[in-house]
Every structure is written in C-alpha cells, then in structure tokens.
Amino acid sequence: MATNYSPDVEARLRADAQEIVSRYPQSRSAIMPLLHLIQAEDSFCSPRGITLVADILGLTRAQVSAVATFYSQYRRRPNGEYNVGVCTNALCAVMGGDTIWDELSEYVGIGHDETTEDGKVTLEQLECNAGCDYAPVVMVNWEYFDNQTPASAKQIVDDLRAGKDVQPTRGPNKVGTFKEISRVLAGFEDGLVDEGPAGGEATMAGLKIAREQGWTAPQPTGGEEQQ
C-alpha cells in the first residue's frame, strides 16, 4: 500500500514501528502505540498513517480505522499544538470545572474539540482524569494542572499562545507539544522522568498525618520479625 510519507520519514516510522511491535507476543497488539506514533508525526490519525499501520500489521485500513475511531485520544483531524482539557465530570464540574470551562471557552472563542486559528490550542471537555483530590483539574497534553481557577486556566492558554513554557503541577518542568507527548505515549522515553515531584499535597495528606501521629502498619511485637 502506498503512503505519501517521504521515503526518509517512512523509513524512520517503520524503524520505530519495528521496535514497538517487538514488545508484544502478537503484532496486532501494537496497534495502539502505533497510532500514538502516527499522532507524533501528523498530530492526528491521518489517512496516510492509517495506511502505514495497516501495512505494517497486515490489516485492512478498515480494521485500523475501527480502532482509531473507538478511542477518544485518537484525533480525526489535526490537533492543536497544545490540547487543553478541562475536566467537567461531576466532581470537578461541581468544584468549579463548569465555570472554568465556560469562561475559558468564551475567552478563547472556541468550543469542545475546536482549535484556535493559530493552531496552538485545542480545547476539550474531559471525562474524569483520576486527579479528583486536586479538583478542579485541567490537563495540558495529558500533564496535570491541579486546583485550577478560571484565571489560572486563561493564563495557561495565554502563555501557550504567546510561546511561553507552561509547567504542570505534577509533571515535568514544561509541557511538551502534542506530537512530543504522543511519541512518549508510543512508548519512547523522553528523559524527563525525574522532573517533577512524587506527588502533590493531596497525595501526601494521609502520610503526613500518619508521620505526625506516629501511625504505622502493624509492627512485630516480642520476638524478631521473620525475615
């Protein structure tokens, strides 16, 4: 099947794909990281990317498209350089996520799954992102921005559109582009693992109290603990 990637790009993608496929006992399991890899190149699951993945895995384009259209992180058209998602599932929504979303959407002038004309920012209403103890949560390219407000969310977008770095609360020192993050999601390390904390204040809330109170798991009494 012909793709219209340039020969060197296609060769690079195929080399990456070979590494991805080698992680699995059966090649078809590689389809999800391969689609992330396509997004790292094209910022969406492009028709040429679908064709390439189908060719690599020996599937039809329909089989690959069926998977690409099932999962919400796979885009059907080019994504902005930064995906700004506001959690509006119940808990975050009530804690202020609805207000953040309404104000941010109006401020930027675009709605859900829409991208600014400069191609910088795509806005998205997110489902629960497992950061409920930091509600309301905003995710920029799937990095955590905890305890947000309408003002802080607008600041993030202003900074991104002005070309400034933005720093997540629990994550690396700066947020990578949509394509860069997609490459990590394809399973390629980017060297940023040691940046950022083990967790935020809420993560440590119980541990802090336990330390203050001297509370621990059961300790052996009398004889020595069996090792």
Place this chain on the structure above:
Amino acid sequence: MTEFNTPGTLSPVLSDIWDKERSWTLDVYRDNGGYQAIQKAWDMSHEEGAITNIIKESGLRGRGGAGFPTGLKWSFLPAPDGGPRYLVVNADESEPGTCKDIPVLMANPHLLLEGMMICMIAIGGHHGFIYLRGEVVHVYRRLLAAVREAREAGLLGTGLGPNGDFDLDITVHAGAGAYICGEETALLDSLEGLRGQPRLKPPFPAVEGLYARPTVVNNVESIASVPGIINHGPNWFKKMGEDTKNSSGHGLFSLSGHVKNPGQYEAPFGITMRELLEMAGGIRDGHELKFYAVGGSSAPLCTPDHLDVPLGYEEVAESGSMLATRAIQVFDETVSVVRVVSRWTDFYQHESCGKCTPCREGTYWMRQIMHRFEEGRGRDTDIDLLYEIAGNIFGRSFCALGDAAATPVRSAIELFRPEFEQCLTTPVTEQFPIEKSALFSEVGVQ
C-alpha cells in the same frame, strides 16, 4: 509465629516511601526495603502453589472494585500445558472519583513491578502487561523508566531464579481514552489490538484471557499489596481490618470534593467515613455534608446517616452501597444531586461501548431525561420513567457499565426524590447556584 501490634488509624504501606526524595527510582525503592520480597518469592518458587497460598491466606481482595479474593483468582488458572500464561495489570483508572492508582504509580512504580514479578512466578507466567490509561503521560514515563531500570538491574530478563531458567518481561501499554477498557475483558480485547468491547463470560480470563491463554487480570493496588504480604506474612496483613467481617489489609481511601484537605488516606479496612472526614479537616467552613459517593460514581449514594459504617466490603454492602474503589466524593449542601447524577449519566452515555442495546439506548434516554430535570422542564411522569429505564438497564448488559449507569440514578431518586420533583418546574441552577459550590469563588482565586 510472629505477633503484631495494632496498626495506627492510618497505616501507610503502599504510600510509605512517597515522602522520600526521588521515591520513584530503583535505588530509593531498594534503600527502603524494595525487592526483598522477590528474593523470598524465588525461594518459595520450588514449592508449587506456595506463593498463591500465602496470598489466599492473607485475605487480600481485589482492589479494583469487585473485591474478589486475589489468591483465589490466581488459583483458577488451569494446570500448565506448556503454553504462555499472562498477567495483565489493570491501570486504566477511569471511574469518576477514583484517583488512587495514579498516585501509587507516579510515586512508587517499582512496588507494582515487584508485585507483578511475584505474581508471575506464582502463576508460571513470563510476560506481564500494565495497561495504563493514556491520559497520564508523566505516570507512563515513570513506569517506562522503572521497567528499564529493572531490566538493567537484572530483575527482569532471561535465565532468572534459583535455577536460572525463568524469564520475566513486562510491557507497559498506554491506552487511548476509553473508560470501558477498565472492564477486564474489554481491556483484553483492547490489548489485543481491537476496539475495547467486553466479552461474554464465561470463559473467564483465567481460562481464556489474553490471546485466549490463561490470564490473571488484577488491579494496580492489588498487585502492589503483594510484596508487603510476602515480606511480613499473612498475619501482618490480617492484623489490619481485623474487626471487619472479611476485609483484611490496608487500602487507599481517596477523599475529594468539599473537604478541607482532600487526598489519599491509607488506612486499615474498617475505618469509618467519620474518622476519614475528621482527618481531612471536615467539610469546608460554613457548610455541612449533604451526600457522598463511597465507591466512585457506580455505587448507591451515602448520606450523613452512613458516617459510622465501617468501610469494609460486607459492611458497606449491608448499609446499601458498595465500597468498590474507596473513591469518596464529598458534596456539601450547596450541591444539587440532580446535577451530579446528570453529569455521571452524561459520562456513562459517552462511555457506553454500544455493544449491548439496553446500555447503549438506555443511557441515551436517561441522559435526555436528566437534562430535562436540570433545565427545570421535567415532565410529571419523568421520575417514574427514569427509574423504570434504569431498572431496564440494570442486569441486562454483558458488563457492569450498564449496572453502573443505572445505580446512581435509582439511588438518587430513592434518597432525594423531592429534588427531582422540584426540577419539574425549577432549573437546577436556580435552586443551587453553581458558584456557591465552586471552590475558588469562596476561597478566593488562587
């Protein structure tokens, strides 16, 4: 036999090294007692079933929600036939309100890896998978690095174990945004490269799981609890939660919402919501508790009447709810039950995979009705209609998503019917102005 004293009100085990500098690295994990349990497991590996028996004896139950005994699950695998056997860790944490596995993985990924290695030795598996939801990229970094470090340190690889004949490998797989993939058979389909849709059971994954081979599917917290049990023994584990009917051990209780100090509280099972609430500083100033969800969004709601129920699987079930993932979402009196349940209904409608008609169509219709209520345009018959639709979804789908969608709706009507009645004439936002519930409008913009 070693005796153990009573644990503290909180009992950090999984969370115990989270406050150490660079707690996610192999060195720090080792400095704090990490990778000792794997040595014990290797020593036990010559005795068939020894590891699984210890896990059974500990009473560890699945921490992903259902509470199925973990050791028993491992023992369901058929006898080895020479073909592959797999461990798949469910790290697709997506249940609304649930936020316990992500902090575990971000702060201490090696604990999960060690638990996986022990499990694979126990079940005779050589390849384990971590299915992580794709929307948490920094956690994925930590897991990828942890697996790399474990490989470099010779903890994973070929020719391991006392006889030098055991291979261990782990693949960390990033999902791409689909709540349904937290359902174990949908997760397996997804991992096989298909759309993530649940399979009809039986056959259960223990018999025909990944690639139709015997497979253990366990939650992150379940597997991360394994090294502690191997290190300290089942009696240590059972010393926690010993006053409960059948819920031994430690668990992460995640408090979110209108409490002063939301967060992770790792405690023995049997702690009460009243104790947790007190540790979290209580409800925010000037407000009072209205209702809370104790098991994510899929369990019946709780009210202040439930505050003294010991948080064990049976105890919570007997009180009319489900402990599930211990994701405790707390709402004060400024919050409309209708608004919360409506948003959860949106979620289930969005995440229904479409395979089973009652769930696919029923969530759609429930959503229409919930929106009418939110807008104050409910019809006279809508409350009963909604209840009936929920009843027609419940128990009529392959997987639990349908049940999960129906449960909060039915529970909300049972507990708060007058609020639905008010929504026949008055929009939710007039009854419960949304700015009163938001955290920043009252505490000042941060």
